[in-house]
Amino acid sequence: MPLPFLTADRELDTADDVPLPYEDRDRWRRPYRPGPWRVGVAALLLLLASFVLFSAVIIAATASLSSAGVVFGLALVVIAGALRLLRMGVWVSARGLRQVVFFSTRTVPWDQVGSVRTVQQPVRLLGLPRMVQGQALLLARRGRAEAVPPLLTTHNADFLGRELAFDRAADTVEAWAEEYRRV
Known part of the structure; x- marks a missing residue:
């Protein structure tokens, strides 16, 4: 079974001279692998959902179906949350940049992207209120002075403890921006 989210780094490793090694550029893709923190939390949520589904089956066998339906709905919400957690991140295609x-x-x-650049600044640790010194990939839009949250940081769930992966992902997103802002 192909797992396309695992091939992002491998494609970058095999195509060192080509900054944008993807053949189908109209498809939205994340230019990096999900980080271990993000995958670990999603795995724990899916484990919790399996227990909740099991309890829904037990409730359906011993109690009313309406209460089992409520518990089953709760399990579906946990599963949807885990899947959304895995989809979080920056995605690029020929159409634009998606956060x-x-x-x-x-x-x-x-055509609305002014610049994409890496800066040294205080960033949130795993999205929590605590700020630490790190790097962030910032997007500046043309004709707008509004502050936008960083696209990627060295201390988010994808790159905590993976400096090289952050540098590679930031360089790839910057390369996509350079390629498509010219067109």
Whole structure:
């Protein structure tokens, strides 16, 4: 079974001279692998969902079907949350740059992208209120002075403890921006 989210880094490793090694550029793709923190939390949520589903079966066998339906619905919400957690991140295609967060998605077409650059600044540790010194990949939109949250940081769930992976992902997103802002 092909797992396309695992091939992002491998494609980058095999194509060192080509900054954008993807053949189908109209397809949205994340130019990096999900980090171990994100995958670990999603795995724990799916484990919790399996226990909740098992309890829904037990409740259906011993109690009313309506209460089992409520517990089953709760399991579906936990599963949907785990899947959304795995979809979070920055996605690129020929159409633009997409930032997926837990409750929303923001897409910026390439013609509205002013610059994409890496800066040294205080960043949130795993999205929590605690700030630490790190690097962030920032998006500046053309004609807008509004502050947007960083696209990627060295201390988010994908790159905590993986500096090289952050550098590679930031370079790839910057390469996509350079390629498509010219067109």
